[in-house]
Amino acid sequence: DVKVTQSSRYLVKRTGEKVFLECVQDMDHENMFWYRQDPGLGLRLIYFSYDVKMKEKGDIPEGYSVSREKKERFSLILESASTNQTSMYLCASSSETGGLNTEAFFGQGTRLTVV
Amino acid sequence: AQKITQTQPGMFVQEKEAVTLDCTYDTSDPSYGLFWYKQPSSGEMIFLIYQGSYDQQNATEGRYSLNFQKARKSANLVISASQLGDSAMYFCAVRGSARQLTFGSGTQLTVLP
Numbered sequence: 376d377v378k379v380t381q382s383s384r385y386l387v388k389r390t391g392e393k394v395f396l397e398c399v400q401d402m403d404h405e406n407m408f409w410y411r412q413d414p415g416l417g418l419r420l421i422y423f424s425y426d427v428k429m430k431e432k433g434d435i436p437e438g439y440s441v442s443r444e445k446k447e448r449f450s451l452i453l454e455s456a457s458t459n460q461t462s463m464y465l466c467a468s469s470s471e472t473g474g475l476n477t478e479a480f481f482g483q484g485t486r487l488t489v490v
Numbered sequence: 491a492q493k494i495t496q497t498q499p500g501m502f503v504q505e506k507e508a509v510t511l512d513c514t515y516d517t518s519d520p521s522y523g524l525f526w527y528k529q530p531s532s533g534e535m536i537f538l539i540y541q542g543s544y545d546q547q548n549a550t551e552g553r554y555s556l557n558f559q560k561a562r563k564s565a566n567l568v569i570s571a572s573q574l575g576d577s578a579m580y581f582c583a584v585r586g587s588a589r590q591l592t593f594g595s596g597t598q599l600t601v602l603p
Contacts, residue, residue, distance in 0.1 A: 406589050406591075408591060410593070415499070415595060416595055417496070417581060417593050417594050417595035417596045418581060418583075418593035418596075419593075420590065420591070420592060420593075423589065423590060423591070425589050431588075431589075431590070433590065434592070463533075465535070467535075467591070469591070471589070475521065475522065475523035475542060475543075475585055475586075475587075476523050476540050476542055478525060478537040478540060479525075479537075479583075479591055480537075481534070481535035483533065483534065484533050
């Protein structure tokens with residue numbers, strides 16, 4: 376079974392803190408994604424990566440950065456956390472081998488609260 | 491750029507009846523894939539069904555089928571014989587050649603006994 380693991384289920388951080396959200400997948404997938412999920416807005420793509428050290432901005436990259444130093448690990452960084460970044464964060468990965476029809480596999484999510 | 495529009499924030503259906511969840515998409519890619527995911531209250535994302543833009547037939551997976559109308563850019567999910575366990579949030583998504591996977595705002599389905 377494909378496993379995508381996010382380092383924390385719940386996090387509480389203070390405004391201005393630097394926050395790291397870690398995601399690890401164990402299926403050698405090329406593509407990895409970070410989304411945030413908010414009620415009424417669905418899943419919005421923050422960043423994605425299709426290879427080590429490669430990254431692409433999604434729809435809402437402002438206030439975030441990412442790092443992919445190893446194929447299995449994709450980190451989301453909040454340089455200076457703000458209260459409007461309180462949200463559920465979902466990591467996903469997918470294989471590129473099968474082309475367009477390969478589904479993405481998701482982690483369990485990290486609920487981040489910034490106070 | 492890609493976009494998914496799900497216009498039904500909430501839907502109700504009686505147990506054992508069929509229900510259609512709407513999804514329209516926009517993409518400039520000539521080749522793309524469409525996905526539906528289910529998110530129960532537990533929060534996990536469960537892949538349901540896939541439709542390729544060049545697939546001639548509508549996709550089916552058990553009680554799930556995808557009503558794909560390419561000219562209308564529509565990819566509606568049909569759930570037949572609804573069960574109480576189908577109560578969940580449902581998301582439509584599109585993927586093009588740039589590998590970006592874009593989701594809609596979701597539809598909260600409630601199945602009534």
